[in-house]
Amino acid sequence: MVDGDGIEIEGAWARPGSEGRMSAAYFLITNFTDEDDRLLSAESDVAQNVEIHESYEQENDMVGMRELESVDIPVQSTIRLEQGGMHIMLIQLTRSISDGDSFELTLNFENYGEVVLDIPVRL
Amino acid sequence: MKFRYLFFIFITLLISTLLSCGPDRLDDYSGDSYELVNQNGETVVFPDDFEGNPVFVGFIYTHCPDICSFITSNLKKVHDELDSDDDTQFILITFDPERDTPDVLKSYASAFDMDTEPYHFLTGDTETIDELMRRVNVRTNITDELAEKSDQDIYFINHSDKILLIDSRSRLVFDYGGSMTPVEIFIEDHQKL
Numbered sequence: 001m002v003d004g005d006g007i008e009i010e011g012a013w014a015r016p017g018s019e020g021r022m023s024a025a026y027f028l029i030t031n032f033t034d035e036d037d038r039l040l041s042a043e044s045d046v047a048q049n050v051e052i053h054e055s056y057e058q059e060n061d062m063v064g065m066r067e068l069e070s071v072d073i074p075v076q077s078t079i080r081l082e083q084g085g086m087h088i089m090l091i092q093l094t095r096s097i098s099d100g101d102s103f104e105l106t107l108n109f110e111n112y113g114e115v116v117l118d119i120p121v122r123l
Numbered sequence: 124m125k126f127r128y129l130f131f132i133f134i135t136l137l138i139s140t141l142l143s144c145g146p147d148r149l150d151d152y153s154g155d156s157y158e159l160v161n162q163n164g165e166t167v168v169f170p171d172d173f174e175g176n177p178v179f180v181g182f183i184y185t186h187c188p189d190i191c192s193f194i195t196s197n198l199k200k201v202h203d204e205l206d207s208d209d210d211t212q213f214i215l216i217t218f219d220p221e222r223d224t225p226d227v228l229k230s231y232a233s234a235f236d237m238d239t240e241p242y243h244f245l246t247g248d249t250e251t252i253d254e255l256m257r258r259v260n261v262r263t264n265i266t267d268e269l270a271e272k273s274d275q276d277i278y279f280i281n282h283s284d285k286i287l288l289i290d291s292r293s294r295l296v297f298d299y300g301g302s303m304t305p306v307e308i309f310i311e312d313h314q315k316l
Contacts, residue, residue, distance in 0.1 A: 015192040016234035018227075022188035055189045062262055063190050063302075064281035083193050084302060090188065091277070098234050123196050123235060 004032040007073070007112045014088075014103070014119045018096045023047070025088040025105060025119050029071075030078040038110040039071040039079075046103040047090035054086045065089075073109070097121045146315050150295035157255045159216070159247040162229040162238065167245055169214070169255070170293040177211045177316050178289045179309070181301050182261045182282070184219035185231040190284055193302035195235055197286065201309045202241065211313065213237075216245045218263045219280060220252045261285055290316055 010028045017023030023046075031037050042050045052068045063084075071086060073079050081087050088105065097103060101121040106114055157169045170178065181198050183191035198213045205211060217223035223231075228244035237244075246252070256263065264281040286301035288309070297312045 015188060015196070016236075017188065017192075018185070018230035018234045021185050021227075021231065024188035024192065053189070058281060060262065061283060062264065062281050063284045064264075064266070065187075065189065065279055084190060087189055096230070096234055099236060123199060 004030060006033055007031055007037065007109055007115055009107070009115060009117055012105075012117050012119050014090070014097065014121050016096075016098050016101075016121055016123065017090065017093050019093050021093055023090040023093055023097060023121075024053075025090065026081050026083065027117070027119075028078055028080055029073055029107075031073040031075055033112060034075060035111055036075050037073045037112055039073060039107060040110055041070075041108045042088045042105055043108070044090065044103060044105045045094060046097060046105075047093050049089075049091035050105075051089045051091065052086065053089040055084050070110075099123050146296045146312070148290075148294040148296060149298055151293070152258070152289065152295060153293040155258060155293075157247065157251055159245040159251065159255075160225050162225050162232050162244040164225045167243065169216070169245065170289060173212050173214070173289075174293050175291050177291055177313065178214055179211065179313075180214045180216060180259075180287045180289060182218055182256070182259070182285050183215050184217050184280055184282070185223050185227055186219065186277070186279065187282075190282075190302045192235075194284070194286060195231075195237070197301065197304065197306065197309070198242075199235060199237055200306045201313070204306060204310050205313070210241075212241045212243065214243045214245060216252075216255065218252060218256050218261060218282060220246045220249050259285075259287065288312060288316075 008030045012027035014025040015023045055065050105117045105119050152170050159167050161167045181194040223246050232238040232244050261283045266279045284301045286299045288297040290296050
């Protein structure tokens with residue numbers, strides 16, 4: 001694992017979405033601290049509700065989505081929020097976001113506290 | 124004379140063989156017809172109006188932030204990889220017609236910079252959409268997880284993850300997992316048509 005400090009976020013981005021609709025944000029979270037941590041919630045003024053969700057494959061070849069209460073980030077580990085898996089769900093966008101835009105997203109960790117991100121929007 | 128006759132037979136067999144080459148057909152939609160509406164409010168008959176061109180078809184709903192956005196983006200990436208003079212059409216059909224009106228689809232298409240030909244975002248009346256989804260084996264199941272969190276009509280849909288490649292004669296030639304299939308696979312298969 002590459003050395004680092006604290007909780008580090010890499011490769012953040014989000015999908016385009018139109019006002020009133022949905023988008024999703026993705027990134028890698030690496031815990032360089034010396035204690036386990038947990039992502040508890042996320043906030044942004046770009047959406048009315050921001051939740052942690054997970055897409056999952058069902059038995060009958062369908063895909064579904066469910067809310068997660070939190071995401072464990074064990075010490076010295078990297079957790080991926082990625083396509084078809086865990087993601088930050090932006091529900092009812094307050095404005096349209098297109099390729100090239102960006103918005104602020106705050107992540108709340110149980111131990112590390114707040115991490116504020118600038119999320120680029122791309123296809 | 125005999126040589127010319129044998130040559131004629133050979134050429135006939137060769138042409139016949141070449142015409143039968145290419146991927147196997149999984150289904151034939153040429154006898155089907157669904158009256159839909161595009162993002163500009165114009166009536167479109169699927170697949171009739173697209174015969175003569177290969178067509179990629181994805182199935183989405185615009186309240187879906189993860190899987191459907193990847194299906195949509197995948198089709199755009201395929202288009203970007205094809206030659207600029209390629210006449211392949213790209214269709215995204217909603218299975219949530221009550222919320223995905225033409226205006227909503229237009230806004231969604233704009234967010235993805237796909238609001239022009241060869242992209243077609245299609246909706247329709249519920250009965251027609253349901254019939255079409257059954258025909259192409261797209262399954263859906265509404266979940267009401269968010270209903271109590273908002274005064275608006277928010278719900279999600281568990282659904283099949285699917286992109287189809289239909290040839291210029293409205294025959295299904297490839298059936299993909301829509302969000303996870305690499306763009307190179309679509310391009311490779313498209314070249315087999």
